Amino acid sequence: MTDHTSQNAQSAEKSDQGYWAANVRIILISLVIWAVVSFGFGIILRPLLSGITVGGTDLGFWFAQQGSILVFLGLIFFYAWRMNKLDKEFGVEE
């Protein structure tokens, strides 16, 4: 009986670690996209996008004033959806 509980506790701990590692991976991917659309396309890489015109200006300007905000929205909802799924996969939901 004691063995069984400690095994359970061990496997719960192991699954919690797997859950956390998966979470950190999703966060890292999301933050890379977050940085690329704002600091990248919106500011530093804007000269590279200057060839693509959008309504009287270029794609970089669009990313700085509209695009990055839309991507941020997508990222947060993606993360919420993905994590709720992950919670269930690892059985750690409330």
Add this chain to the structure above:
Amino acid sequence: MDQFTINLLFVGASFALYIGIAIWARAGSTSEFYAAGRGVHPVTNGMATAADWMSAASFISMAGLIAFTGYDNSSFLMGWTGGYVLLALLLAPYLRKFGKFTVSEFIGDRFYSSTARVVAVICLIVASTTYVIGQMTGVGVAFGRFLEISNFWGLIIGAGVVFAYAVLGGMKGVTYTQVAQYCVLIMAYTIPAIFISLQLTGTPVPALGLFGDHVASGEPLLAKLDAVVAELGFNEYTAHHADTFNMVLFTLSLMIGTAGLPHVIMRFFTVPRVADARWSAGWTLVFIALLYLTAPAVGAMARLNITEMMWPNGAAGEPVSVETIADDEKYNWMATWQKTGLLGWEDKNGDGRIAYFNEKDADTVAKMEAAGWGSENELTKFNRDILVLANPEIANLPGWVIGLVAAGGLAAALSTAAGLLLAISTAVSHDLMKGQLTPNISEKNELLSARIAMAVAIVIATILGLNPPGFAAQTVALAFGLAAASIFPALMMGIFTKVNNKGAVAGMLAGLTVTLIYIFLHKGWLFIPGTNSFTDADPLLGTIKSTSFGAIGALVNFCVAFTVSKFTAPIPTEIEDLVESVRVPRGAGAAVEGH
């Protein structure tokens, strides 16, 4: 009915609505006072958080700063929305799981140190008070305009209203009131923008109109704007002129600061479950994005409208005459705004015309002199903070739209000022008095100390708001720098690393101190004008302006914390368990009152 009466009617009706809701939803218990119980739906919470978040800086000030600078001020747009990604991914779900009421409670428990809690309270008070100064600047502009009095008296009256309003209720009253405020402010922001977008581009969606064609000329709107402002010697609107490194740092500071501001974080303690904290951040950004996607269109279109008003026949024609400004109904807004002291013009060369151009650009000055309009810019004062409020008048929109905008601007400033004052008073009464100094304080005295803290904060903010260190949004940006350098790193390290108590305290103190000193060196000690040793035009370190220093302060915070933590005792087992438990949603209960 004259405009003054219409404004009064709209502002009065909206206030009656907020007060009615506040009375209807009065907080019944301490738990409700701080965290609105557990019954707030993510969408409702998102809307209230959006109202709490979008302040005078977003509503009144931001579009004006974008209008007069163009692309370079895109930092405000990316910074104040991008921070929600950090908040949603790095903080909100874990702080909800932790299940206490305040940010300093988390820091105190996670770093098992009452010193850490007190330091967090200090950081929070410094950042929030700076933030309130920016709000008071906006409140002064809004009250000054709609009561048609000077900016000074607008500020004094505004301070009284904010105080009365914040004292009224706790979080629950505030939550439902803020939903109403959100509705008022988003209508007030988007309706005039839709009208103006239709006038200029024929598109009812301002965000699309910005990239659409200018109806009158057939050219793309932004290309037209670039050409018009360049003719008057100003920087092209869409071009990149700012220092890239500083722009990146500034954007980053605003993002990190967003995720470190206590009054926003507190909101995520009020949702029922961890999953809801994740959705709630998304919904908040949806409601914020409605304004933020519209703001750049408001800025660009207003800039075009103003320029064309000053040069009715283009830069090749003649400037608007003094008589036209005095007699033509379309120019009435100039006289009304002149009363606030925030707009000014002077016919310096006595030609009966007001020439508006960039007098620092030698070629343009030569051109203007040759045309006989003199060598000086005669639109002598155009405070950036008046642009959004003046915008419907500039575009000649109906009176009710102008009244709605006045109500919206006040809703934005009041909701945020109230949220911040609640955060400050909670920090003083709950974290400092009850948590540290006088643990046996009665509930009545706790509430009394909360109100005294509010009063002190608002008096300080009003005095400093009379001589603000910048336009509303710039002052608010300083507050974000302070939050970025102090609170955010401590929270993040608390969740993602095993940094110990000494590391966290040293990190927060180092981050706050260097950032505060850097800001004071550039903006004056305690923002007192004339006591600064440097200016943002020629900053101490490279191209880093004081508004951008928060990101550097955060870096200092992280480095100091890791170094100190490495050389001191590791965290005890029970704290290690706490960190493990915060990382997993399972078993999140309702928030409990801590000590």
